[in-house]
Amino acid sequence: MLCGAGMFVGDIGGAAAVRFVRSPLASGLIRAVRGPAYTIADLDADGVGNIEAVLHRPDYVRLAQPLLARERVRYVGEPVAVVVGATAAEAEDLAEQVELDIEPLPAAVGLEAALAPGAPLVHPDEAESNVMLAGEMATPELAEALERAHAVVELEVTSGRQAALPLEARGSHAVTERFGGRTTLHASIQAPHMIRTVICDLLGMPEADLRVVAPDVGGAFGQKLPLAREDAVVVWLSRRLGRPVAWIEDRNENLMASWHSREQRYRLRAGFSAEAHLEALQADVAANVGAWPCYPITWGVEPLMALAELPGPYTLEHYGVRSRGVASHTCPMSPYRGVSRPVITLALERLMDIAAARLEIDPVEIRRRNLQSDFPHISPTGLRHDEGTYREAMELAVSHVDLGAFRARQHAARAAGGPQPGIGICTFSERTGYGTPAFAARAMGVTPGFENVELSMDPSGYVTLRIGASPHGQGLETALSQIVADELGTDPGRVRVVASDTDRTPYGWGSFASRAMVLAGGATYLAAQKLATQLGSLAAEVL
Incomplete structure (x- = not known):
């Protein structure tokens, strides 16, 4: 990273540019969308599902959220339509040609x-x-x-x-293979496996047909944990059009329409x-x-x-x-x-x-x-x-x-009577290491929490650790390498950590809530102990 060798979603290139047309109103009825754009009608025609964030509580209102606004807009920046252009400039021009006919409604803005x-x-x-x-x-x-x-x-x-304001705004890049129809999504996200699962559910496709990769991520802070409607739309567009497409969020969008x-x-x-x-x-x-x-x-x-x-x-x-x-x-x-x-x-x-x-x-x-x-x-x-x-x-x-x-x-x-220095005192406790029991108690529609790792050593003595967690700048790879090296008695430089790629890693829930080191670290420690025991048994036979 310090040498400029980092690879972010925006660096991938080779794709048509996607631009979302967003609501300028906080509340209104969509009367018509005119222009060269895809709308919710196109997604409905392809049988694309709605996002349902479920909490099994009697006091919880459950909703079905479409990937593009249907009938109503509910906040400034809500995606209503999407256009695809050969370049970012062309996509911007196409978006400006789209006319949103929205009847304003009274809005409740603020708590x-x-x-x-x-x-x-x-x-x-x-x-x-x-x-x-x-x-x-x-x-x-x-x-x-x-x-x-x-x-x-x-x-x-x-x-x-507040807004998270990551240095790198959100973005996604999808490529669908001409033969076989498999799609690869590169996205600036925190939980690749979870994102793959829910996008496949929405599009009605097997998870084996979607690979999700989180390359270098320029800041996330929780903003890149939930499913972004835009990421799912980008995958849908790539599969529908049979071509690579990419959406790179600009700062205005991030401030207005990101979480x-x-x-x-x-x-x-x-x-x-x-x-x-x-x-x-x-x-x-x-x-x-x-x-x-x-x-x-x-x-x-x-x-x-x-x-x-x-x-x-x-x-x-x-x-x-x-x-x-x-x-x-x-x-x-x-x-x-x-x-x-x-x-x-x-x-x-x-x-x-x-x-x-x-x-x-x-x-x-x-x-x-x-x-x-x-x-x-x-x-x-x-x-x-x-x-x-x-x-x-x-x-x-x-x-x-x-x-x-x-x-x-x-x-x-x-x-x-001059300026007076001030001092504050603050104490707090922080809950960390959220695992399956903590999430099960919330009674969500899905129960995240567990982490998997796979650890192997090749004949040359190099070690590969594959993790379901998805590091994005916390130094997790360094810490996990040290755990493995300590348990195996080797140098951390001989330990390679593979992460953030659903094709190459076991299922995991990503990195968020101060939990990755506790859960992925604990799993790594247990795996390293098992490998050390196996190596000890082999060494005993040789000696």
């Missing part, structure tokens, strides 16, 4: 607008409101605990909509004892999940994480929460870096600071009294916290900055 009484409905035929999911739980005697609390602190925290994240609102009500112990927490969480769910994670990913993980690293007995996923006429959401955890942390840490001021206690001390210290710790939502060093980590940070001396400088600056 508060979507929740307002009488708000325009994003999916009026499927749901009576814009609440697509509503999880709720409460431990016994929550109300009583808040009633008897020495101090009750209330707080509202909101988070603005967004974290437009959320948290309303907290917390009860503290006179000794500043957090005794009860009541929360109302609302997440703007956009116009459509993402596959396969669904639009429950943000609100349900908030529900389950809001207590964070703190000891808490009484907890209640309502967490809603709210549809709006805005770009859909995907699980971007940490999903809801940054907003959870902001809300909870701000709560601690306000409580410290109310109870006239140092912000460090209030955390010291409430951080978990007995392990394993079971949260009110049933999450098991393995042994951690939350207090110890905080004490190290406080010692490192010499907080006492810093406070003295603050007081001196305040007395002098």
Whole structure:
């Protein structure tokens, strides 16, 4: 990469250019599409299916999402039609010739607008409101605990909509063989095997007829985990036209129509004892999940994480929460870096600071009294916290900055009336290593989680590790090579890691949610141990 030898989707070349014609309106009825473009009618004629991101919950609204807008548009940037040109410039010209006749409708843009009484409905035929999911739980005697609390602190925290903004925007390149009809898709994605499965389901083709490769990926951050409608359309176009086609997303498209994240609102009500112990927490969480769910994670990913993980690293007995996923006429959401955890942390840490001021206690001390210290710790939502060093980590940070001396400088600056230095204290816990049990508990339509690896040694002593995970810049190959080398007693330079190609690797769920090193690394460790045992047996016979 440093030598300029990287290969991204946009570097492949040799393909006709694909350009999507997108809605300029947040909400409207499609009256007509005129011009040299393919529309949903063409996909329907070929029997192309709809995306169905399923969550088996009674409070979840299930939808069938077409690959191009059908009858309605629901957000600015939604793909309505697609054109193919010999060059990118020609495709751009063709797209400009396409006329979208869309009758404007009232739109609910933003969380508060979507929740307002009488708000325009994003999916009026499927749901009576814009609440697509509503999880709720409460431990016994929550109300009583808040009633008897020495101090009750209330707080509202909101988070603005964010975009992942990878250096390389999305893109896909599909080639269909003239003989045999097999298609190869190169795409800037995080989960090649999963993408292959769902595209084949949509197009009604065997998985053996589609090879998916993720070449070098210039940043993903969760935005490239879900299925992109555009990637499926590119495969369909290549097979329909019998020619190579490629779509390279531009920055405007990426900002407007790629997955967004974290437009959320948290309303907290917390009860503290006179000794500043957090005794009860009541929360109302609302997440703007956009116009459509993402596959396969669904639009429950943000609100349900908030529900389950809001207590964070703190000891808490009484907890209640309502967490809603709210549809709006805005770009859909995907699980971007940490999903809801940054907003959870902001809300909870701000709560601690306000409580410290109310109870006239140092912000460090209030955390010291409430951080978990007995392990394993079971949260009110049933999450098991393995042994951690939350207090110890905080004490190290406080010692490192010499907080006492810093406070003295603050007081001196305040007395002098000049600029005052500031400092913040933040503690949080992060759930990592999501495996099959964690995903099974979510009751999604598919259950990701497991990882497979295949390890072999050739007669020359070189080792090949094939993994289902899909690295894109985390250094996973280096770490896995070291694991293999340590177990086999060889040099990491003799270990080759093969990844991100469905033809050459076992089925896996990709790289996301801080899980690849835990699961692929664990599988690699077990495989290396097995190979080491086999080598030891062979060596024993020779010696």
